[in-house]
Amino acid sequence: MMPIGLTHIILLSTALFFIGVYGFFTRRNLITILMSIELMLNSVNINFVAFNKYLYPQNIDGIFFSIFIITIAAAEAAVAIAIIINLYRSHNSIDVEEANEMKY
């Protein structure tokens, strides 16, 4: 059995990413889709930090990428929730199937 290293952590983050992809495909509610996107962003953060720690321990660039991704994820979540609340006011629903005016 291999000692725990980069491969284990990358496998964990890959599994987490595809859990997020599964949720993104199956959900039809905007808030739950947003939750799936948060899971995917978190798996990317784990990747950056793990590559930094195990392959380039002399640098700290991966940590900075994680910090900026977390910041932008916070801004993105806030804007997405403002859009969701606006959509709920005009449609009384946040189901993606019912917001189809621009479909045809």
Added chain:
Amino acid sequence: MNVQEIIFYLIAAYILGTGIMAVTTNRIFRAAIWLLFSLVGIASLYFWMDLEFIAAIQIVVYVGGIVVLIIFSVFLTQKAGDEMPVALKSRTLPAAFASLFALAFTANILLHHNFGSASNVVFDPNMDKIGMAMLNTGDGGFILPFETVSMLLLAALIGCIVIAMKIKKEETQ
């Protein structure tokens, strides 16, 4: 197996189990709570990797900020105890198949890839180094992305208020 490996497998099982519950449960409020548990698990993974600063940011921003925001929007837009309609089999089966296939494909590549070995420098991301690099204008400094992100946060703040603002009836007439 030593203690560190056992702790890693426990953390991994915790993150993946709560993550799967977050995307499959039918009650939206429970999905938010499972997401919260999963994010706490990721913070504990950062603690396991000796990255206390990133773990602290993860707890403060994700657990304390984003999940609370999501729970507020759940309360604002729907009844929290309601069950969502069950996803159609014709939608879940292809999604599960596609995700599992992509996971197997990626895992296969990962397990056969040789990442090479790191240099023997000890990884020491203490707060001093992070703070110095964050505001450093010289080589390897991050002052430009830092300032750009601050402008982005300001734009997001104003944009959220503009989008979610309620326009009164008298003003529109």
